[in-house]
Amino acid sequence: MKNPILKALLLILLALLSHNYFYGQSYKIIYEMTWKPSKDSIGYKKELMSLVTNEKEPSYFQSYDKFRYDSLKTKLVKDYMENGESLRFPNETNQSKYRTFITKDILNNTISAENKFYTSVFITKYKCQFKWKINNTQSQNILGYKAYNATTSFGGRNWTAWYTTDIPIPDGPYKFYGLPGLILKISDSSGDYDFEIKGITKEKNDISRRAFSYKKAVELTPKQWTDFWKKYKKQPSMILENLNTTQTTYVINGKDVNSREVKDEYDKKEWEIIKNFENPIELTPTCN
Numbered sequence: 001m002k003n004p005i006l007k008a009l010l011l012i013l014l015a016l017l018s019h020n021y022f023y024g025q026s027y028k029i030i031y032e033m034t035w036k037p038s039k040d041s042i043g044y045k046k047e048l049m050s051l052v053t054n055e056k057e058p059s060y061f062q063s064y065d066k067f068r069y070d071s072l073k074t075k076l077v078k079d080y081m082e083n084g085e086s087l088r089f090p091n092e093t094n095q096s097k098y099r100t101f102i103t104k105d106i107l108n109n110t111i112s113a114e115n116k117f118y119t120s121v122f123i124t125k126y127k128c129q130f131k132w133k134i135n136n137t138q139s140q141n142i143l144g145y146k147a148y149n150a151t152t153s154f155g156g157r158n159w160t161a162w163y164t165t166d167i168p169i170p171d172g173p174y175k176f177y178g179l180p181g182l183i184l185k186i187s188d189s190s191g192d193y194d195f196e197i198k199g200i201t202k203e204k205n206d207i208s209r210r211a212f213s214y215k216k217a218v219e220l221t222p223k224q225w226t227d228f229w230k231k232y233k234k235q236p237s238m239i240l241e242n243l244n245t246t247q248t249t250y251v252i253n254g255k256d257v258n259s260r261e262v263k264d265e266y267d268k269k270e271w272e273i274i275k276n277f278e279n280p281i282e283l284t285p286t287c288n
Contacts, residue, residue: 025053025055026054026055026204026205027051027052027053027167027169027200027202027203028050028201028203028205029050029051029053029182029197029199029200030049030050030198030199031048031050031173031196031197031198032046032047032048032195032196032198033046033047033048033049033098033173033193033194033195034046034193034195034196035194035277035279036191036192036193037277037278037279038275038278038279039279045276047063047064047096047097048063048064048065048198049061049064049098049173049195050062050063051172051173052067052205052207053169053171054204054205054206055204058103058104058105058106059103059104059106059171060101060102060103060104060207061101061102061173061174062098062100062102063096063097063098063099065096066099066101067205070207071205071206071207073207073209073210073212074206074207074208074209074212075206077209078206097276097277098276098277099273100114101114101116101210102174102175104171104175104177106171106177106178109127110125110126110128111125111126111127111128111175111287112124112125112126113225114217117232117236117239118239118240118243118257118266119250120215120239121215121216121218122217122218122219122220122225122228123217123219123220124219124220124221124222124224126222126287127287127288128175129178130152130176130177130178131152131153132150132151132152132161133151133152134148134150135148135149135150136148136149137149140162142162142164142196142197143184143197143198143200145166145167145184146164146166147162147163147184147185148162148163148164148165148181149161149162150163150179153286154175154282154286155280155281155282155283155284155286156282156283156284156286157188157190157192157193157281157283159176159186159187159188160187160188160189161176161183161185162183163180163182163183163184164182164184165180166181167181167182167200168180168181169182170182171183172186172195173195174195174281175287182197182200184196184197222285222287222288226285232270233274235267236266236267236271237262237264237266240257240258240262240266243257244256244257244258252265252266
């Protein structure tokens with residue numbers, strides 16, 4: 001087909017016709033995220049990430065190690081609630097550098113970002129729509145699928161995506177979505193970030209009990225989250241303040257969270273994790 005605009009419209013129509021069929025199925029997609037932790041970094045870091053779609057439910061994106069732990073935790077909680085089995089969680093030993101849990105409700109153009117700090121959970125909801133420029137004159141093979149080219153601007157960066165209509169799920173890694181097919185690879189023009197598919201399987205997953213034992217989630221507006229995150233980066237141990245009550249004392253490694261030693265150690269550990277994203281995926285806010 002010589003007319004690229006008409007071809008793009010037909011691809012979008014194909015995705016819409018396939019929407020109900022593919023949203024009636026469940027997939028686990030594994031991506032490798034490669035990124036430069038700071039602008040002056042010489043090397044790059046890598047981490048496996050998971051995108052999970054469950055039938056007509058919102059999809060979710062998180063680190064693969066965290067996904068595995070959350071899946072196990074959900075199973076243990078369900079066994080406990082259904083069969084009365086003893087409930088004991090294994091130590092969370094994953095070394096994930098990326099910690100945000102992203103939920104995408106594509107039908108309503110809504111994205112939620114969930115962040116956990118010690119016993120607290122914060123959720124921020126965004127309205128977000130991507131403006132894609134599709135260029136189907138360019139294609140390449142990725143993981144055995146024919147992929148087409150599209151570009152967009154997001155978070156102060158220019159991105160190039162490769163998507164396939166062979167899997168007409170309008171989803172992708174991180175917050176990206178809205179193309180007439182699954183995003184297999186997406187990179188920013190500066191070479192700071194790259195997400196590329198490494199595997200896909202048809203399976204249903206459940207991590208609905210991932211926040212079991214945490215406090216009730218606190219919902220923050222985008223501005224409130226930005227203000228909180230700025231303060232947290234300066235002094236992470238602020239999250240340990242005012243936790244203890246007359247009935248409950250919180251401890252880390254057997255020591256009261258109010259102790260200076262615990263707070264100093266917590267700050268040190270969190271600052272090391274924060275360093276991994278001194279060069280953030282989003283340089284400027286796009287969604288609100």
